[in-house]
Amino acid sequence: MRSRSNSDQLFKRAASVIPGGTYGHLSPASSLPRHFAHFCSSGKGVYFHDVDQNEWMDFMCAYGAVIHGYQNPIIESAIEKQRSVGTVFNHPHEVSIELAEKLTQLVDFASWSVFAKNGSDLTTWSIRVAREHTKRTFVVKARGAYHGVDAWCDPGMGGRIESDRADILEFEWNDLEQLEGIFKARKDQIAAVILTPYHHAAFAPSVMPEEGFWAGVRNLCHKNGTILVLDDVRAGWRLHEKGSHKYFGFSPDMTVYSKALGNGYAISACVGIPELKNAASEVFLTGSCWSDAVAMRAALTSLEICEKDSVASLVLDKGKYFCSGLENLALEFNFKLRMTGPTSMPYPWFDGDDNLYRIQNFCQIASKYGLFFHPHHNWFISNAHDQVSLDKALALARSSFEEMQNEL
Amino acid sequence: MHSEQIKAWAVSRSIYMGGNVLEIDPYNRLSIKPQILNEHMVSFGNRKELVFTNENLLKLHRVGFSLPEIGFLMSHPFQALKKINLLRKIGSSLKANVRSKAYLRLLLAVGLEATAVHLNEDKKCRSIIGSDKGIVEFYLDGDPLPLASLYKKEGSVWTVTITALQKKAKVRISFKSVDVGIKSCLGQLNPQVCSALGDYTIDGYLPLMDKIGYCARITGHDLPILGS
Numbered sequence A: 001m002r003s004r005s006n007s008d009q010l011f012k013r014a015a016s017v018i019p020g021g022t023y024g025h026l027s028p029a030s031s032l033p034r035h036f037a038h039f040c041s042s043g044k045g046v047y048f049h050d051v052d053q054n055e056w057m058d059f060m061c062a063y064g065a066v067i068h069g070y071q072n073p074i075i076e077s078a079i080e081k082q083r084s085v086g087t088v089f090n091h092p093h094e095v096s097i098e099l100a101e102k103l104t105q106l107v108d109f110a111s112w113s114v115f116a117k118n119g120s121d122l123t124t125w126s127i128r129v130a131r132e133h134t135k136r137t138f139v140v141k142a143r144g145a146y147h148g149v150d151a152w153c154d155p156g157m158g159g160r161i162e163s164d165r166a167d168i169l170e171f172e173w174n175d176l177e178q179l180e181g182i183f184k185a186r187k188d189q190i191a192a193v194i195l196t197p198y199h200h201a202a203f204a205p206s207v208m209p210e211e212g213f214w215a216g217v218r219n220l221c222h223k224n225g226t227i228l229v230l231d232d233v234r235a236g237w238r239l240h241e242k243g244s245h246k247y248f249g250f251s252p253d254m255t256v257y258s259k260a261l262g263n264g265y266a267i268s269a270c271v272g273i274p275e276l277k278n279a280a281s282e283v284f285l286t287g288s289c290w291s292d293a294v295a296m297r298a299a300l301t302s303l304e305i306c307e308k309d310s311v312a313s314l315v316l317d318k319g320k321y322f323c324s325g326l327e328n329l330a331l332e333f334n335f336k337l338r339m340t341g342p343t344s345m346p347y348p349w350f351d352g353d354d355n356l357y358r359i360q361n362f363c364q365i366a367s368k369y370g371l372f373f374h375p376h377h378n379w380f381i382s383n384a385h386d387q388v389s390l391d392k393a394l395a396l397a398r399s400s401f402e403e404m405q406n407e408l
Numbered sequence B: 001m002h003s004e005q006i007k008a009w010a011v012s013r014s015i016y017m018g019g020n021v022l023e024i025d026p027y028n029r030l031s032i033k034p035q036i037l038n039e040h041m042v043s044f045g046n047r048k049e050l051v052f053t054n055e056n057l058l059k060l061h062r063v064g065f066s067l068p069e070i071g072f073l074m075s076h077p078f079q080a081l082k083k084i085n086l087l088r089k090i091g092s093s094l095k096a097n098v099r100s101k102a103y104l105r106l107l108l109a110v111g112l113e114a115t116a117v118h119l120n121e122d123k124k125c126r127s128i129i130g131s132d133k134g135i136v137e138f139y140l141d142g143d144p145l146p147l148a149s150l151y152k153k154e155g156s157v158w159t160v161t162i163t164a165l166q167k168k169a170k171v172r173i174s175f176k177s178v179d180v181g182i183k184s185c186l187g188q189l190n191p192q193v194c195s196a197l198g199d200y201t202i203d204g205y206l207p208l209m210d211k212i213g214y215c216a217r218i219t220g221h222d223l224p225i226l227g228s
């Protein structure tokens, strides 16, 4: 086990002034609390350090928020320049227009863009835009999909009242028949269908869309006058340089981005078709620091790099190398590991490990070797991963498999 | 069941579970097995000598003393008094407040029983737990066998046992010490903080433990001491 005295000390300090010490997806309770650190001190490229000076090779990339590696020099220098003139003012900075222009140029169906800070800000706002446009109430989502912290969709249990979800309907991912049934039962009442590009629930293997799924969803929404919202908060820019809808070959009416968009700077964006522009201007949208020019500069620079270097293709390729390497290694030691979902954000799944003991054990062992492998969430590949780091990770993973086999 | 009935039923089931943990002999234990008489009354045992209204059961839980229904009691006063003594014995064991593994097991099993009633009957808990099932085991660190388990089999209801089950648990929680376990049962610890600092460890399918934990806290809110 790696040293963790500073981590624990800081956590105790935190717990006395912060409910639960750390909350949400960063809460230690949801990962490996006695194997992962509780606090980070710095990060560069694919490595980060915790407060006990342990170095970790990262496969979570700030839960997807970092795609070019920590402290990418090009982005950092662009934001330094921005920072030198200020960030939040009484009026937006010109960079907001540049960023909107960039997004509408990149995303083929989009003619407008708005900005906020978090994915949740805009997944919630987007369904209100759909309601405004359609003058309808109901929203359909896939069961188990995460769309943010708001009461209509959060995965927690506290603070909820029945009416929070009275207008939210759910179907099983990939089950077009069920979706069609919902449309029939609620004829002319469904404002929006909101879906992620593929199903990436926590604590479960990822599920890709079946052949014809997206065409079917698109068609049903079209036929019923329902707005199709793509929640690309997690997958955005890791599947395709022009948005994940291109990867799967369909066209939504609105898409929400966040996470990788700002390479670690807080920003989210929603883009949409021209027909929704009026509705978008009717639904109130603002936040204290949402005109943050530094975050917008980070996003603009990040998108420029993504486009110039075809980063989505690169991370998919790097992920493919890593995932097949890991699956083969597992087999060598008689473990049946599947890296599910797209290779740039794979979810590891040992066959037959429905209760997750095996993956927890593997990630615990890997943590001793400095690998930050999460047992319950999809991993993320960044463009800072290179042949050297991936080979090093595979070598350490080999030792982890070996140790796991010896423990049997 | 309505809310008062759920609470009263949870109290009576927990008392019965307490008798189980205290290894009261099977004949006597069976004599206090609770039965729902109607939506307002619970009888301890089949023979209706010891009957409480829901309200009085909740009072019994709150203040440790409450009057049974006299009319029923008069039918077999001797039997009824024997049962009252048993209930007293269980009640005083629950309040013993000793730092022992036996006391931890008693508090845990009794709290789990009340939680199981909520999982089976309370509307909010039922909607939270949904169709989830499986075994949740509670250990004291280093022990080969669980202190108690809460489980649900296909087509059945949530049930508590203090004997080890043969099937693999879906999730396992292990208390670092008797003290941590007792405080946890009494709802005195924050689960996220405990887990982060290693006061207890949870392995396996965490989402099930999250739901059970939340429902246990609802139970604890309804019936302090019985939930956590």
Ligand SMILES: Cc1ncc(COP(=O)(O)O)c(C=O)c1O
Residues within 6 Å of the ligand: A117, A118, A119, A120, A121, A123, A146, A147, A148, A149, A196, A231, A232, A233, A234, A235, A258, A259
């Ligand atoms: C698919 C998806 N949608 C929405 C969100 C919410 O984004 P945020 O945490 O920035 O509010 C997330 C965050 O993980 C996500 O993965």
